[in-house]
Amino acid sequence: MTSVYLLSGFLGAGKTSLMQHILSTGVGPDTVVFVNEFGRLGLDGKLIQREGLSMYELNNGCICCSLKDELELTLERAIRERRPRKILIEASGVADPGSIVRLIASLPKVQLAPTRTITVVDGRAWMHQRSIGKLYLSQLEQADLIIFNKTDLVPARKLEGLIASLQEKYPDTRVVPAVRGVIDPAVFWGVPEPGRAAVENAGQEEEHEHDHEHGHDHEHHHHDHEFSEVVFRTDGVMDRKGLDAFLSRLPENVDRAKGQVVFPSETLYLDVVGDEISWRRPPEGLIGTCLVFIGRKLDEKSLQDGLRALVLPA
Numbered sequence: 001m002t003s004v005y006l007l008s009g010f011l012g013a014g015k016t017s018l019m020q021h022i023l024s025t026g027v028g029p030d031t032v033v034f035v036n037e038f039g040r041l042g043l044d045g046k047l048i049q050r051e052g053l054s055m056y057e058l059n060n061g062c063i064c065c066s067l068k069d070e071l072e073l074t075l076e077r078a079i080r081e082r083r084p085r086k087i088l089i090e091a092s093g094v095a096d097p098g099s100i101v102r103l104i105a106s107l108p109k110v111q112l113a114p115t116r117t118i119t120v121v122d123g124r125a126w127m128h129q130r131s132i133g134k135l136y137l138s139q140l141e142q143a144d145l146i147i148f149n150k151t152d153l154v155p156a157r158k159l160e161g162l163i164a165s166l167q168e169k170y171p172d173t174r175v176v177p178a179v180r181g182v183i184d185p186a187v188f189w190g191v192p193e194p195g196r197a198a199v200e201n202a203g204q205e206e207e208h209e210h211d212h213e214h215g216h217d218h219e220h221h222h223h224d225h226e227f228s229e230v231v232f233r234t235d236g237v238m239d240r241k242g243l244d245a246f247l248s249r250l251p252e253n254v255d256r257a258k259g260q261v262v263f264p265s266e267t268l269y270l271d272v273v274g275d276e277i278s279w280r281r282p283p284e285g286l287i288g289t290c291l292v293f294i295g296r297k298l299d300e301k302s303l304q305d306g307l308r309a310l311v312l313p314a
Contacts, residue, residue: 002084002085002087002110002111003116003193004086004104004112004113004114004115005087005115005116005188006089006091006097006101006115006116006118007019007089007090007091007119007120008091008095008119008139008142008143009119009139010125010135010139010255011131011255011256012093012125012256013120013122013125013149014122014147014149014178014181015091015120016048016090017180017181018149018178018181019033019088019181020047020048020181021181021182023050028085030082030083030085030086031084031085032055032056032078032082032086032088033055033087034055034057034074034075034078034087034088034089035048035055035056035058035059036057036062036063036067036071036091036095037059037060038059038062038094039060039229039231039294040059040060040229040292041059041259041290041292043258043259043290044090046283046284046285046286049285058070058074061092062092063091063095063100064096068100068103072103072107075087075107076110079110093294094135094294096135096138096142097117097119097139097142097143098138098141100115101114115194116191116192117142117144118145118147118188118191119142119143119145119147121146121149121166123149123150123154123177124274125273125274126148126165126166127154141170143173144191144192145174146170146176147176147181147183148162148163148166148176149179149180149181150180151177152179153276159177163177227255227294227295228294228296228297228298229293230293230298230300230303230304231292232289232303232307232308233289233290233291234308236289236312236314237262237263237264237311238262238312239263239311239312240263240264242310243307243310244277246310247270247272247277248277250272250293251299253295253296253297254294254295254298255273255274255295256273256292256293256294257270257271257291257294258270258291259286259290259292260289261289262288264312267282268280268282269281269282269283
């Protein structure tokens with residue numbers, strides 16, 4: 001029977017870093033990877049893609065709601081074509097894992113083991129209780145394993161207490177600390193399989209509590225309305241100092257920003273989570289400057305105008 005591993009966690013928690021680490025430790029041709037990204041640029045897929053990897057991308061929405069039909073069809077196709085032993089799914093940062101687990105459990109045409117859910121937590125976000133809303137807590141409540149990530153960014157004197165507070169809140173779920181998603185692969189692949197009854201009961205309880213909140217006619221976690229994205233592209237070259245200043249003034253409702261930026265002397269990949277800004281070498285396959293900003297009630301005109309002003313004259 002095919003085992004299913006679902007990676008969950010809020011925007012910027014470090015799911016892609018964990019996925020990269022797990023894939024770098026070696027997976028065989030019998031493993032299929034699904035990458036779901038809320039934005040339409042498909043940046044995470046570029047970061048994860050490697051030779052010989054069977055990967056399916058589902059972008060521009062969440063597989064728990066707007067893309068759930070596409071997930072069902074793609075899962076059935078992947079199982080028919082690849083016959084995998086393992087399926088590894090990276091969900092969007094604004095996806096509710098409970099809905100995905102229920103969907104996978106209900107597929108009539110495939111035989112899958114109960115989904116193991118691994119939720120990644122940004123240690124600094126937990127410390128500051130940033131973005132801790134109903135969706136964030138739902139991601140934690142559904143977890144069979146919690147990865148307390150970015151421990152290098154948390155003061156050492158607070159780390160033990162923060163992990164203990166998370167473990168106390170979820171006493172039946174193992175909490176594992178990590179830096180950049182690096183954990184023992186045996187811990188990841190060894191997550192206990194939840195019982196089928198537990199999966200079904202969790203789904204029934206959530207449906208009762210939220211009144212089928214992921215249905216098309218209901219308001220809770222209707223991500224296509226609650227969250228939005230602003231995409232900026234240009235073939236021009238960006239001003240580095242100006243962009244650094246622009247990023248330092250991003251409004252609080254921008255939860256995430258990422259993408260490739262072309263400067264006069266180099267091309268870099270940008271990653272913004274809260275006030276944490278980092279740069280690295282970009283993946284192959286991206287062309288020109290392509291950025292995505294994800295958040296709630298974004299002012300698209302302000303973001304677009306500010307970025308266009310930073311394109312240097314040709």
